Amino acid sequence: MPVIHNLWAVIPAGGAGTRLWPLSRAASPKFLHDLTGSGRSLLQETVDRLTPLVEDRFLVVTGTPHRAAVIAQLSALDPTAVLAEPSPRDSMAAIGLGAALLERRDPDAVMGSFAADHVVTDPDAFGEVVRIAAEVARDNWLVTLGIEPTHPSTAFGYIRMGEPLAEHPGAHAVPGFVEKPSVDVAEQYLAAGTYRWNAGMFVVRPAVLLDLLAQWHPDFADQLRQIAADPSLLEDVWPTLPKIALDHAVAEPAAEAGRVAVVPAAMGWDDIGDFDSLSHLLEADLGHLTVLGEGSCVRGVDSSGLVVAGTGRVISVVGLDDIVVVDTPDALLVTSRERAQDVKQVVSRLRADGRADLT
């Protein structure tokens, strides 16, 4: 896979992933974990996937509490490439900070933002899609990668795909984004064939992103550029930045303004939003238990689903289908694949009960 000239990868590494509790915790979030049994964390896999495209042109933006762990996991990276947010302020601030720094560093840069906790099972397809997106982005589009839906998911927002771009037949105009739909609407989208999942992956020239931001949030863009000009301002200015997702701050209004393009992508993408999607991702053998961790500890009798074996104890499951068992040293979760989204309720209850230490 050829290197993509001047492409920088900006990797926001944040989000506790409460639906993957007790595996993922605020103190040890999802991206630091090996969730695929590969021996590499999701963050490491993200960097591995991008290295052939960007060589060492990375900026990782993470929370202050996680900076040391991120640097330890990415030992091949220059530690100055790992930026610490003083506090979590959503994706516009994190990715915008990367854009502002890159705008000063390399006027020809194209940046791609790729979350640290997603999975892509076809890295070649990913590389090809990013290459096309970077070409489109050089023509000053805000380019999003549009994941081909494999089922009528209600967990993702959708990208409406318009006409192909005249100069870039691999890309399409985006007339608009739509929020997470109902099942009925998701099924219509799937049938229509002109909707793509919004995975929050954007490829764009840093100046284009900041200029677009300046159209709707001029102070925000100014503040980011001030921090980039004088990083000593970070601590003071950061807490005053708006807490808003890049999608709402820029992508949605830019789509209405005809500035957004999408490159359709089929590359085995998943954001591992809950234990159901993790089961789906790992499932080798339908009708059996899938094990993440030490398989030799697990004894299944007439059972299917997912077991996360994290303590070395023997785990036996008898007569349960689509079960989810997550065994960690201080907390145990038992649920079903169907109810996997409701795991966040446990996290809420633990916090309400004064047991935030476990979340």
Add this chain to the structure above:
Amino acid sequence: MPVIHNLWAVIPAGGAGTRLWPLSRAASPKFLHDLTGSGRSLLQETVDRLTPLVEDRFLVVTGTPHRAAVIAQLSALDPTAVLAEPSPRDSMAAIGLGAALLERRDPDAVMGSFAADHVVTDPDAFGEVVRIAAEVARDNWLVTLGIEPTHPSTAFGYIRMGEPLAEHPGAHAVPGFVEKPSVDVAEQYLAAGTYRWNAGMFVVRPAVLLDLLAQWHPDFADQLRQIAADPSLLEDVWPTLPKIALDHAVAEPAAEAGRVAVVPAAMGWDDIGDFDSLSHLLEADLGHLTVLGEGSCVRGVDSSGLVVAGTGRVISVVGLDDIVVVDTPDALLVTSRERAQDVKQVVSRLRADGRADLT
């Protein structure tokens, strides 16, 4: 409740209870555990229940590996009342040994054999039934307690109840015993009203039991009497005793010979054969999780069933009905109430896998 003159309680304390794995193990069997949340083990509750009837007239027969634990739990008992079988040889040998010792010690004794791992929720009803049974036993009957069936169980054998005894209207003749039936047959038994569950509780004069045994197994009865006369023979003779249940060795042929009586009993009896019956026993609040152990550790969301909390970890269950979760330091079980009987398959597999240490 008045003391019953000359009544001795013989308590066979054996059986690993593989269907209650991983709570009950070969090294730490069911009767040593507090399964009711009372703070007392099943063995201790058995002794507590009998003490008003027999005062200190106990003989506990247990396996050599458990003798120390039994003595420790029954600190009010003279340690010489706790006999150790050199090896497990089924109930006829264990109870027969008690009978042979008592026959020499007290010619007027009546003995009752009561397993160490059963539950009785109405001890007053139990006491009254035993009192009647002892009176009948003094007239040289082999008396069994016949538990009124509360549902068409296929887990127990049944006692056929014949005519009331002329001299003891509270007791009935037993024309025969029947093995564990099919569901259909169990339903017929329930409807007929003349069948009782066989809980393996017998009340009998020791000499009567041994003389009955001598009718069908003369050598066996001789050997037991030899051991009682010279306890130093125990180690050598014990391994040569037949491995047979008291029901088969004596009760069934004695019923055919017209020597068995039954006292009907409704006293909240359960043998806690698996986690389903344990759930049923503990169930305070239908539609919620029942917890044995530290309830403050358990977070249930839309769930019902049983959680055994044995490690201090947080255990959360989300969206599962009639679930069974048993959390112990070295082994975790997740199953359903419906499949509770199949837990023994896990134990078999662990033994086959060379992990008998966990069973």
